Amino acid sequence: MLSLSPSLLPSLLAALLYAAAAIYQGIRLGQGGKADKRLLYLLGGLAVGAHGCALLMQLLTPLGLSLDFFTSASLIAAAVIALILVACLRMPLENLLVLLFPLGTATILIAQFVPAGTVPLIHEEPGILAHILLSILAYGMFTIAVFQSMLLLLQNYQLKHKHPSGLIRNFPPLQTMESLLFGFLWAGWALLSLSLLSGWLFLDNLFAQHLVHKTLLACLAWVVFSVLLWGRNRLGWRGHKAIRWTLAGFCLLMLAYFGSKLVREYILHI
Missing domain, CATH: 1.20.120 (Four Helix Bundle (Hemerythrin (Met), subunit A))
Structure with missing residues (x-):
């Protein structure tokens, strides 16, 4: 009904x-x-x-x-x-x-x-709402980066095998697609940094029992994305390596936010 x-x-x-x-x-x-x-x-x-x-x-x-x-x-x-x-x-x-x-x-x-x-x-305390907003924007920006990386992977595969579909033929050049991916990653990393900082400032205890897994996974995701951006800047990482690191960091973030919410709301009921 x-x-x-x-x-x-x-x-x-x-x-x-x-x-x-x-x-x-x-x-x-x-x-x-x-x-x-x-x-x-x-x-x-x-x-x-x-x-x-x-x-x-x-x-x-x-x-x-x-x-x-x-x-x-x-x-x-x-x-x-x-x-x-x-x-x-x-x-x-x-x-x-x-x-x-x-x-x-x-x-x-x-x-x-x-x-x-x-x-x-x-x-609705301003500091907590700011932390929530920054977290949502950071997750959203990394979601965009993941979708961009999936399209980049598809574009790279089809170009290598020389049978681009109608969708791929309308894509921007590969270099432009990759630049956009790292633009999203930089924006997501900055928002995630601000989210973690605001959590430290406005939440009573980031490592309380109901927050510890979320905090640790979010920090690990921050480290993964930091390494990826360092690798891009210093070592010229691109292609499949960049996509793998992007997906790894996003999976950690997804577990941090949605994994903890799923367990708390539907399994532990707290």
Whole structure:
């Protein structure tokens, strides 16, 4: 039975718009052409707007901020898509949207229809909210980097085997794709650094029992990304090595945030 919550209508509208944009772009790329940017941005912008309305209704409660596992995933997806839509005005990133629009559809529907686990409410103290915002932006930027690395891997494979598909033929040059990847990694690393710093400043104890795994994994991810960026700057790391390090760091971050939330909300119920 469908939920009758106030966020139902904007959630369904956002999912429909994301799906329409993904199908349209996928068909155009499959035909070897390019999607009309104005139509793509219109569909994407309207979808993000509806997504944001749904999230406001799901997150804000009279007792505080309710940031459960699936709503967190939905929030990160909305932030990632919004960042890419804005970045597309200056950089050739439209091809990332063909992967991100389906992600938006899936996360908003899951957040709407899957029951939340045990969710501790967050009181809206400015320092804590700043830490949460920085964490979400950092995770979002690394999510973009992972999608970019997947497209780069596909592009590199098809170019080596000399059978580029319609999608790959519309990609920017390999060097541009790689430069964009490291741009996202630098931005994500800076945001993750600020997130860890704000956590140290505003949280009572970063190594409390319910935070220790998250903190340690986030610090390990920071080290992995630091080594990767050092290797790029000093040793010229690129290609498969850069992609492997990107995926390793992202997996640690995913375990830090979503792994700990999954265990706490659905297994331990704390």
